[in-house]
Amino acid sequence: MNNQDCIFCKIVAGDIPCFKIYETGNILSFLDIGPVNKGHALVIPKNHYKNIWDFPAELGAEVLTAAQVVGDAIVKATGADGMNILMNNNAAAGQLVFHAHFHLIPRFKNDGFKLWKQSEYDNMDEASALAQKIEKMIRSVN
Numbered sequence: 192m193n194n195q196d197c198i199f200c201k202i203v204a205g206d207i208p209c210f211k212i213y214e215t216g217n218i219l220s221f222l223d224i225g226p227v228n229k230g231h232a233l234v235i236p237k238n239h240y241k242n243i244w245d246f247p248a249e250l251g252a253e254v255l256t257a258a259q260v261v262g263d264a265i266v267k268a269t270g271a272d273g274m275n276i277l278m279n280n281n282a283a284a285g286q287l288v289f290h291a292h293f294h295l296i297p298r299f300k301n302d303g304f305k306l307w308k309q310s311e312y313d314n315m316d317e318a319s320a321l322a323q324k325i326e327k328m329i330r331s332v333n
């Protein structure tokens with residue numbers, strides 16, 4: 192499964208280069224070309240799935256294993272103190288490459304990056320109603 196216009200499909204096909212660090216039958220990992228911190232890598236399925244919802248759950252264990260193996264190696268190779276593992280899904284969430292991928296970002300105690308500012312619910316009723324709405328949505332689609 193390959194998308195002709197997709198930069199990550201071209202990397203998988205070997206049509207454009209990457210700094211490859213890990214590969215299995217279904218998974219590829221390589222350095223992000225614009226690292227948040229040096230050592231920032233991507234873990235991608237070789238097949239073209241556009242986001243988390245398009246992604247087959249059967250690949251989940253292979254991706255998690257890749258994230259653990261590659262993540263551990265990045266931490267050791269860079270001397271990082273921690274790591275953020277995240278995925279952007281759809282443009283509103285910052286997705287720029289529409290081939291599903293997980294970011295492995297090594298973090299250092301004083302790297303100065305802050306996670307998002309958190310907000311709050313107006314009251315507990317609002318939180319409870321939203322939790323129930325989401326729960327109902329899960330039941331209706333599964």
Ligand code: AMP
Pocket residue numbers: 198209222223224225226278279285286287288289
């Ligand atoms: P996202 O915003 O989650 O879609 O992230 C896309 C990521 O892909 C960005 O962090 C880019 O720096 C990275 N990227 C784009 N093109 C390449 C490439 N040819 N090789 C490695 N990383 C890339």
Ligand code: ZN
Pocket residue numbers: 193194197198199200201238239240289290
């Ligand atoms: Zn692709």
